[in-house]
Amino acid sequence: MAYLLESAMRDTASPFEFDGPVPLDCMVDRRSEAETIRVWTREGMLMALVAPRRYGKTSLIRKIASEGEDVGLMVVTADLFGVASLFDLVLRLERAWARYTPVDLRPTVNNILGSAQAGVSISGAGFALTMADRPTSDPEAALYALLELPAQLARRRSGRILIVLDEFQSVAGVPGAQALIWENAWQQREAVSSLFAGGGPGMLLFSPDDKTSFSGQVRTLRLDRLPTSELQNVIKDRFTERNRDVSGIVGELVAVCEGHPQRTMLLAHLLWQEVPAGERGTTDDLEAAIAVALRQGDAEFRATMSGLTAGQRKVLRAVAEYGTPMAARALRALGLPKTTAQKAAPHLVAAGLIEDTDQGWRVIDPLLARWIRTNYGTRA
Incomplete structure (x- = not known):
């Protein structure tokens, strides 16, 4: 009986640590x-x-x-x-x-x-x-x-x-x-x-x-973002070890989180709750996990936005939606003067909210970026 209970707990407990420092044996890369x-x-x-x-x-x-x-x-x-x-x-x-x-x-x-x-x-x-x-x-x-x-x-x-x-x-x-x-x-x-x-x-x-x-x-x-291939292998293997198959959607999950360590583990944990043992995960399961992540982060994201000036909020929205604070469409759609964008962007970089990489501008937290696009998107 004890063995059966232990086996059941192992099959139902999420193998993804996302809240605080991870155990040494759970570190990725x-x-x-x-x-x-x-x-x-x-x-x-x-x-x-x-x-x-x-x-x-x-x-x-x-x-x-x-x-x-x-x-x-x-x-x-x-x-x-x-x-x-x-x-x-x-x-x-x-x-x-x-x-x-x-x-x-x-x-x-x-x-x-x-x-x-x-x-x-x-x-x-x-x-x-x-x-x-x-x-x-x-x-x-x-x-x-x-x-x-x-x-x-x-x-x-x-x-x-x-x-x-x-x-x-x-x-x-x-x-x-x-x-x-x-x-x-x-x-x-x-x-x-x-x-x-x-x-x-x-x-x-x-x-x-x-x-x-x-x-x-x-x-x-x-510290950079985690490599996509390793994240995919770790997530897929942890699901497989507990009789769940997410091979068809793990690539999309990792793409959503853009290699962000904590956000990837959080979304994998939420997906775990959507996929029962013995089942194959679907796109609907992933969309449900994303929706839960955005609901859970709503208060945090609103607090982040509230702590910014009006110009900084507009720049954050421009990067989340248009990939740059200087896009002409973003400046028009958000009523953002170019000089304001130039002044606000360094403050958001210093605050750890956006970054300018070799691949262009992006919001550091991919869930915050998706929350902005979902709730306040200006593009068709």
């Missing part, structure tokens, strides 16, 4: 990207991992961290999304060390931090408790202690340390922080590698304080 970062890490490079949201940056970082354990690489990852102040930055870094420091190194790390007398600790509340007891405590001293920690720890252990600062572009809003982080990373590169991950063009081009150029000192890896 990214082998060359992982190897590139491993090589650069061994060489002591300062690295930038740049990609739009939902392209798998966090999943790739987790893969590198997991595999690093086998070769003595210690990886500490800090999520800096929306970091608001030096105090907030200290808390993010402190929590990262509390989470990723191996058990055998925790006493050593706490001794190093304790010797700095900056109120930082990876045990208990740490700097938050310090600020509660002594509100005038200097967060800059605590930040220095945390930024110098990797080099001090490297002198007491064998093996390289990799510091990953995810959503690093958020640090630009904290005066002085970006330059300070950069300076420490540069000085420690003999024993410590640093990976700056984020989603915006120009993430490492300058410090907001002194305009110091970073671009010539950092090796940049840009």
Whole structure:
């Protein structure tokens, strides 16, 4: 009976992970990207991992961290999304060390931090408790202690340390922080590698304080969309393994999502819900899955549009429908002055909503583009 229940669950549970970082055994491709970062890490490079949201940056970082354990690489990852102040930055870094420091190194790390007398600790509340007891405590001293920690720890252990600062572009809003982080990373590169991950063009081009150029000192890896052939094979195989056949529509599914990692897995998951075991998927099943995806994304897409100026909304619509913000038909149909389009397009690029590729302009999220065309299309 237990075997039958397990078999039934295996046949009905979707094999497609789309909500958050994917398990290591579910990653599609990214082998060359992982190897590139491993090589650069061994060489002591300062690295930038740049990609739009939902392209798998966090999943790739987790893969590198997991595999690093086998070769003595210690990886500490800090999520800096929306970091608001030096105090907030200290808390993010402190929590990262509390989470990723191996058990055998925790006493050593706490001794190093304790010797700095900056109120930082990876045990208990740490700097938050310090600020509660002594509100005038200097967060800059605590930040220095945390930024110098990797080099001090490297002198007491064998093996390289990799510091990953995810959503690093958020640090630009904290005066002085970006330059300070950069300076420490540069000085420690003999024993410590640093990976700056984020989603915006120009993430490492300058410090907001002194305009110091970073671009010539950092090796940049840009995550691209996933290859069509591999996506098709993975999706088809996962359906086949569970007695479902989508060979006739998998090509169309992948084409709809244009190689976008998360959107492809989401649509495959929704298609899974439309195709019963033992059945062959049809175009109607795929259309039903697309309709569900657009309904589920409606609130998110409306919020995205609402956060834009009128000119930016028109440019986004022009790219979604006409493939360029400068098409004469788009300018006429949307009442979009050419000068407005020229000013608005860079803002949408910086926001990670559109991109200008070798194949032309496109909306980064293919479901957002389809939602725009479905609800607000101006072409016959």
